[in-house]
Amino acid sequence: MMQVLTSINVNQMEAINRISKDVSSLKEHVKDLKTEIDSLRFENEKIKRNIENVYSKYNEKDKQIETLDSEIKNLQITKLIDPLTTTTVSNTIEETVMAELSDRLVRSKNIIITGLMETKISDYKERKEAEKREVLGLLKKISNDCTKPKSITRLGKYAPDKQRLLKVCFSTPKEAISVLRSKSNEKLNPIKIFADRTLQQQSFYKKT
Structure with a gap:
């Protein structure tokens, strides 16, 4: 009878040890999974920030393109101005400067x-x-x-x-x-x- 009880105790202890080892192994595995999840979360945040930066740069470049388009249109409009008018304005400015210089020389x-x-x-x-x-x-x-x-x-x-x-x-x-x-x-x-x-x-x- 004692021999049977001893055998049962030994079997129980072995079972408990196996379960303890399995639990420890599971804990390590859970810990590794948590570390991996944290790493993935960090990478995800990093990717999200990169996407936001790229989007911001896209908006900035888009605005620059709009500004350049506007300047090009203004230049095109300027080119359509009558050359005679431009020449007249230029001549008027030149005459004003020459008159001022002449007046200064006399004075x-x-x-x-x-x-x-x-x-x-x-x-x-x-x-x-x-x-x-x-x-x-x-x-x-x-x-x-x-x-x-x-x-x-x-x-x-x-x-x-x-x-x-x-x-x-x-x-x-x-x-x-x-x-x-x-x-x-x-x-x-x-x-x-x-x-x-x-x-x-x-x-x-x-x-x-």
């Missing part, structure tokens, strides 16, 4: 004087002579070698109660520049001397 020979009191002489010729003497005296204060100007003109209509600007014209730009270099001379106060600028130059210097 580069001039200076503008402010603060020089206007005489109360009513006779035009006498008033001109008096102003000429005043300007020549002013130029001598700047330099004894100062060149005599070609002309001296008050700008604007004469009015006894107004003080108009004086435009002094020289033969060359060099003579005008020589006077302008000494415009900060303290002997000239309260008289001020400026370059004769075009409207375009005046507008530019107001902005700066």
Whole structure:
């Protein structure tokens, strides 16, 4: 009887050991499966991100193509413009630039004087002579070698109660520049001397 019981116990122990080994093996297998699933999930996320990046790049390129198409259409429309109109606009711009350069060249020979009191002489010729003497005296204060100007003109209509600007014209730009270099001379106060600028130059210097 004891021998039979011992045999049964041995068989049970062997069965338990086999089952334990099977359970351990299953656990390892489950663990491997979980690792593989996690790896597949990671790869899946990576693939998903790559797809999203590709789609984003596709949209970006699609927008660039639309922009280029629009620019091409605009260029095609521009080509359809009457060449005569384009030439006219180009000529107008060129004429404007040439006129500005010509005006600047003429004005580069001039200076503008402010603060020089206007005489109360009513006779035009006498008033001109008096102003000429005043300007020549002013130029001598700047330099004894100062060149005599070609002309001296008050700008604007004469009015006894107004003080108009004086435009002094020289033969060359060099003579005008020589006077302008000494415009900060303290002997000239309260008289001020400026370059004769075009409207375009005046507008530019107001902005700066």
